[in-house]
Amino acid sequence: MNKNYQITDIKVRKNNLNKIQLYLDYELFAEIDYDVVKDLDLFVGKTILEPTLEIIEQNSKLSKAKNEAIRFLSYRPRSEWEVEKKLQEKKYQSEIIKKVISWLKNNNHINDYIFAKQWTRYLIDKKPAGKLKLRNELYKKGIDKEIINNVLASIFEQDEDELSFAHQLIKKKLSSLQSKNLKLKLPRIINILKSQGFSNSVIQTVYNEYIDNENIEV
Numbered sequence: 455m456n457k458n459y460q461i462t463d464i465k466v467r468k469n470n471l472n473k474i475q476l477y478l479d480y481e482l483f484a485e486i487d488y489d490v491v492k493d494l495d496l497f498v499g500k501t502i503l504e505p506t507l508e509i510i511e512q513n514s515k516l517s518k519a520k521n522e523a524i525r526f527l528s529y530r531p532r533s534e535w536e537v538e539k540k541l542q543e544k545k546y547q548s549e550i551i552k553k554v555i556s557w558l559k560n561n562n563h564i565n566d567y568i569f570a571k572q573w574t575r576y577l578i579d580k581k582p583a584g585k586l587k588l589r590n591e592l593y594k595k596g597i598d599k600e601i602i603n604n605v606l607a608s609i610f611e612q613d614e615d616e617l618s619f620a621h622q623l624i625k626k627k628l629s630s631l632q633s634k635n636l637k638l639k640l641p642r643i644i645n646i647l648k649s650q651g652f653s654n655s656v657i658q659t660v661y662n663e664y665i666d667n668e669n670i671e672v
Contacts, residue, residue: 459483459507461500464491473517476510478502484514512550519546519554524563531569534559535596570597570605578609582619582626585610587651620652620660640665 463477472488476496490496490513494506502510519541526532526540534555541551558564573595574588583591585606592602610616624643631638643664647657 457504458501459503461496461498461502464496464498484510485517486510486513487517515546516550516553519544519550520557522546523554523558527558527563531572532564533569533573533595533597534564534566537564539596566597567601567605569595570601571608574605574609578619581650582623583650584616584619584647584652584656586653590651616652617656617659620647620656623647623650624660624664 459478461476461478462480463475465475465477466488467473467475467485473485474488474491475485476483476491490510494502494509496502522541522544523537526537532540537558538551538555541554546554555564570592574592577583577588577591588606588609589602592605597605623646624638627646628638640661643661644657647660652660
């Protein structure tokens with residue numbers, strides 16, 4: 455036999471008018487979206503049965519998952535995979551996670567292409583890098599291969615761009631050493647460029663250009 459529950463209070467959260475606190479039998483039962491209150495025609499004094507209760511509980515979980523995702527995104531932009539992984543760690547059901555991801559996409563809270571471009575630009579500004587390094591970093595964020603290819607193509611529109619980034623990296627290193635009255639050893643150039651994921655052809659080109667540089671120690 456289904457138990458009856460009575461709605462004894464409905465409160466709107468002050469900081470979010472779309473979030474409704476639902477009280478059953480004088481106790482806070484769940485926080486749900488306003489649309490659910492409207493769709494289920496919930497009002498103070500109404501008696502509800504367990505089937506309706508299950509709908510309310512599911513929406514409460516969905517609402518909490520949405521809040522968790524938005525809070526996670528508030529610190530910095532994230533990839534779809536990162537948000538999904540975060541919700542999995544919080545033990546949300548896969549169906550809830552799918553709905554949250556869909557909601558985030560529809561409301562432009564996550565967009566892997568935009569994120570990938572921003573993250574790539576951040577990495578390059580932080581420390582010039584080659585395609586291999588950037589590709590690996592995007593892969594770690596769960597970015598789709600096609601998106602990675604498109605993003606890297608948009609950044610490295612010409613082969614010379616990667617060479618330019620390699621020169622920037624070595625010049626920064628030279629400047630740092632010169633301030634300490636030190637010279638950069640020639641073999642170190644290879645190691646620096648390799649660690650930042652530059653192609654062999656770019657590394658060889660830069661290496662050859664610095665062989666006779668006065669600030670380089672062979």
